Amino acid sequence: MRPNKREELVQKALDAYNRHGFQATGMDLLVRETGISKTSMYKHFSTKDDLILAVLERRDALFRAWLIERMQALGKTPIARILALFDVLEEWFAMPDFQGCMFIRAAAEYQDKTHPIRQQSARHKQQVEDILKNLAQEAGLENQGLLARQLVLLKEGAIIAAHVQLSATAAADAKAAARLLLGQ
Amino acid sequence: MRPNKREELVQKALDAYNRHGFQATGMDLLVRETGISKTSMYKHFSTKDDLILAVLERRDALFRAWLIERMQALGKTPIARILALFDVLEEWFAMPDFQGCMFIRAAAEYQDKTHPIRQQSARHKQQVEDILKNLAQEAGLENQGLLARQLVLLKEGAIIAAHVQLSATAAADAKAAARLLLGQ
DNA sequence: TTTGATGTGTACCGATCAGTAATCTTATGA
DNA sequence: TCATAAGATTACTGATCGGTACACATCAAA
Numbered sequence: 004m005r006p007n008k009r010e011e012l013v014q015k016a017l018d019a020y021n022r023h024g025f026q027a028t029g030m031d032l033l034v035r036e037t038g039i040s041k042t043s044m045y046k047h048f049s050t051k052d053d054l055i056l057a058v059l060e061r062r063d064a065l066f067r068a069w070l071i072e073r074m075q076a077l078g079k080t081p082i083a084r085i086l087a088l089f090d091v092l093e094e095w096f097a098m099p100d101f102q103g104c105m106f107i108r109a110a111a112e113y114q115d116k117t118h119p120i121r122q123q124s125a126r127h128k129q130q131v132e133d134i135l136k137n138l139a140q141e142a143g144l145e146n147q148g149l150l151a152r153q154l155v156l157l158k159e160g161a162i163i164a165a166h167v168q169l170s171a172t173a174a175a176d177a178k179a180a181a182r183l184l185l186g187q
Numbered sequence: 188m189r190p191n192k193r194e195e196l197v198q199k200a201l202d203a204y205n206r207h208g209f210q211a212t213g214m215d216l217l218v219r220e221t222g223i224s225k226t227s228m229y230k231h232f233s234t235k236d237d238l239i240l241a242v243l244e245r246r247d248a249l250f251r252a253w254l255i256e257r258m259q260a261l262g263k264t265p266i267a268r269i270l271a272l273f274d275v276l277e278e279w280f281a282m283p284d285f286q287g288c289m290f291i292r293a294a295a296e297y298q299d300k301t302h303p304i305r306q307q308s309a310r311h312k313q314q315v316e317d318i319l320k321n322l323a324q325e326a327g328l329e330n331q332g333l334l335a336r337q338l339v340l341l342k343e344g345a346i347i348a349a350h351v352q353l354s355a356t357a358a359a360d361a362k363a364a365a366r367l368l369l370g371q
Numbered sequence: 372t373t374t375g376a377t378g379t380g381t382a383c384c385g386a387t388c389a390g391t392a393a394t395c396t397t398a399t400g401a
Numbered sequence: 402t403c404a405t406a407a408g409a410t411t412a413c414t415g416a417t418c419g420g421t422a423c424a425c426a427t428c429a430a431a
Contacts, residue, residue: 024298
């Protein structure tokens with residue numbers, strides 16, 4: 004089993020799940036869209052859920068790396084970087100293939116709280132929260148825990164507003180609220 | 188076609204979709220859980236999507252009526268009622284059958300932006316926002332539009348945090364942030 | 372008591388679901 | 402050049418999908 008084939012599969016499956024959803028993307032559709040045979044897929048991942056978990060892992064790594072990189076590029080101080088979160092969201096929402104947050108969708112499609120896919124989604128959200136908590140700590144702010152949780156509320160709310168309501172101002176509205184939270 | 192049978196079907200389908208999700212709830216499962224025959228179902232709704240739309244309409248009516256009633260009961264002034272939104276969320280999150288927001292889940296499961304189910308979800312979110320905007324107007328606050336949108340961000344964020352992250356403080360965190368937005 | 376509408380039970384349709392088996396092809400390394 | 406393993410191809414499994422056909426039961430009104 005060539006590891007690059009595995010990577011190719013995960014990448015292409017990520018695209019497919021992003022476009023059609025998890026349950027709506029059958030293994031046969033995956034074969035059609037990736038050009039990779041079903042036998043090869045099942046050599047790398049013994050079940051569909053295993054593949055989805057690998058896709059979520061990849062998405063988590065890609066998203067967090069992108070988020071950190073953009074926040075650092077757009078802001079020079081810790082507080083500026085926290086506020087830059089919402090500019091990064093704005094960039095994300097404007098992408099033509101924006102379909103909401105993959106982890107929110109995963110949690111929506113897998114109702115069982117104990118399902119590994121649900122736990123992976125919860126872990127992702129926690130890790131993003133930790134990024135914000137660390138920045139708040141760097142900035143010397145008080146109540147970093149509460150502040151990070153509230154910033155996350157604004158972030159998740161903006162994602163929903165942009166995705167479900169198709170709000171064009173979601174990121175800017177959230178940024179204005181974040182300024183208040185930060186006392187800026 | 189007796190209208191009460193239709194109501195019974197919509198109510199029981201609402202329960203089933205809430206417990207298992209939309210795509211995961213097949214028509215055969217619905218027959219098993221509701222005790223209503225498939226033939227009767229298809230006499231009232233010609234497709235599964237039509238049934239889901241009726242379920243969402245009912246959920247929208249029930250949720251908004253409940254929200255307004257609880258906000259009025261928990262707060263006596265417009266501002267107190269706005270803040271009571273987050274106490275109502277707390278009550279909701281504590282319910283044993285809480286599975287997140289049905290409209291967020293619907294938007295997550297139906298990726299096509301033009302799908303009627305998506306449009307219904309967007310409409311619901313807009314109508315909740317309008318409730319808050321009206322309260323802000325009653326309170327004589329400025330920038331009612333922005334304020335209502337930001338309160339919605341906190342509400343949606345709290346729903347996601349409570350559902351995906353299983354945050355126990357989501358409603359309280361959101362309420363504290365809302366106090367800042369309201370200048371309270 | 373008959374009639375027509377409403378509802379039920381059951382069996383079925385073709386399509387698709389996740390997953391498997393067996394055979395053939397291709398690329399790699401010695 | 403040859404052996405080995407990865408991948409492709411094709412066909413298949415039993416289960417389930419949304420939706421339908423048809424015969425039978427129930428009920429109300431005429």
